[in-house]
Amino acid sequence: xxxxxxxxxxxxxxxxxxxxxxxxxxxxxxxxxxxxxxxxxxxxxxxxxxxxxxxxxxxxxxxxxxx
Numbered sequence: 533x534x535x536x537x538x539x540x541x542x543x544x545x546x547x548x549x550x551x552x553x554x555x556x557x558x559x560x561x562x563x564x565x566x567x568x569x570x571x572x573x574x575x576x577x578x579x580x581x582x583x584x585x586x587x588x589x590x591x592x593x594x595x596x597x598x599x
Contacts (some may be wrong), residue, residue, distance in 0.1 A: 535572030540567045 543565035550558045577584070 533572070533576070535568045537572075539568030539572060542573065543569065 546558045547560040
């Protein structure tokens with residue numbers, strides 16, 4: 533959550549600051565903020581995957597159960 537929230541806030545701030553006049557030092561900041569957003573999403577799905585796709589679902593599907 534914190535990576536996504538901080539990355540989004542930093543990216544929005546960087547994009548707004550850059551809109552007036554192009555500042556080359558903001559480019560790496562914007563890219564790193566986007567990387568933080570992507571890392572936060574990947575970390576979220578990695579930690580929550582067991583709740584999203586329970587282990588028992590594969591066994592029930594193999595037995596022929598339909599959802």
